[in-house]
Amino acid sequence: MNCEDGLWHVIRPAKNRLSQQLAGIISLAFIAPFAFGLGQSTPESAPDPLALLERAARQYSDLKSYKIRQQETFSGGPPPGPSPTKTTAIEAPGGRFRFEGESDWGNTVQVSDGHWVWFYRPSENAYTRLLADGKKPDLPAVLAPGYDDIDRARNLHDMTWLLGAFKAAKALPDERSTLDGSSFDCYVVEVTNDDRKIPLPDAFIDLIWIEKSSLKIRKIAEYYTATLNAPHSAPVSYPATRISIYPEVVLNEPIPDSEFQFTPPPPALRVLDFPDRAQLKPPPTSMGKRPPDIVFKGLDGSGLHLESLRAHPVLIDLWATWCGPCVEAFPELARICEQTRSTGLVILSIDQADDASVAQRYLKKLHYPWQNFHDPGDVNESLGVGPVPRTIIIDSSGVIVFDKVSPTPQDLHAAIGKLGPEYARALGD
8 A cells, every 4th residue: 555645545444545636735634622412421332342343354355256336425625625426345256356436536437247348437428448467457556536536446345444443332322324225233433543553643633433234344433633734835624534334245245247247328439548547657767867955854944965864774664654654664664663773774764745743742752762763755756756655775885776665564674685685684584
């Protein structure tokens, strides 16, 4: 998972499902400045809320087939939140799937019956058709309008952000919820930033409605603070709310073949590709290049020239406080920092599209040992604009030998180990 242009790209496993149309404008940091009440008391027979949450989420972790419909609304501002979105995701064995998204950009559909894959844009009265190869087609590395709706649908079934992320949860009074005309008796579970094993930089409240009879997740209410990062002005924060409801959830049950059929409605025309897709290019890689002498800016106004670190290998972690995958990777980075302390490896972090003081306070609160700098945009431009989290490693001769978005611990260990045998020994590899 990664965060693109100042926005969580697929907000999970940490938190991200905000429409990508806000990319580069809205950064999310979760907070709870208000109370929420659903009733007078919690039933004595209610199951343990943390165990209940994980049992519910685990149902979504190994699906052979599913159909999920979601409706999502946002509130808060300025600026006004996006319009409500509607998303449908269906998958079944045999390479069959159907993903639909409806947002401010219109409606987008991607369907495969296992033999053909159709991509249809009603607003353009056009569709593409390709031979299926048994897997979902790759989406562009940078998503244009329409593709982000499909990306959101592809990840609709992902509830892994609830698995193992929390050390505690609170049971609220049960509630009978009516969604799209159907009623469900639900447990209600509350989790907050204080309940996370790895806290996020700012607080939040999440409420999750879990259907009693099936343990399917029927509703999620998120209360947080959105931050507007406008160019050449101070960040503006305001309370925001996202409500997601799931009126139809089918897990590991037979899916009718009709769900995977597509007949182009007239006057839709078949095209070879959509113009914006042809223009999209993945973020540039800097592998094998020598970066310019970037000046990293500290919160106190001090500067550090990258060139001054020559003769030392340097690991640069590009991150943001609103990026869940970024902050969840920090404990592993802290272990690497401790293990390689005597080797001369310099570890730096650069917060981007962020409030510099918030980033600094977060790192200080959790006692992370490396030096952090704020990027007003110059560093990202110098290294090639791309999503976060991103890690770049420069060897002692000043050449970039590693550049990857969302690297795994194994990726980092392998790349650091290639700097020399002393680094591999320090990591115990």
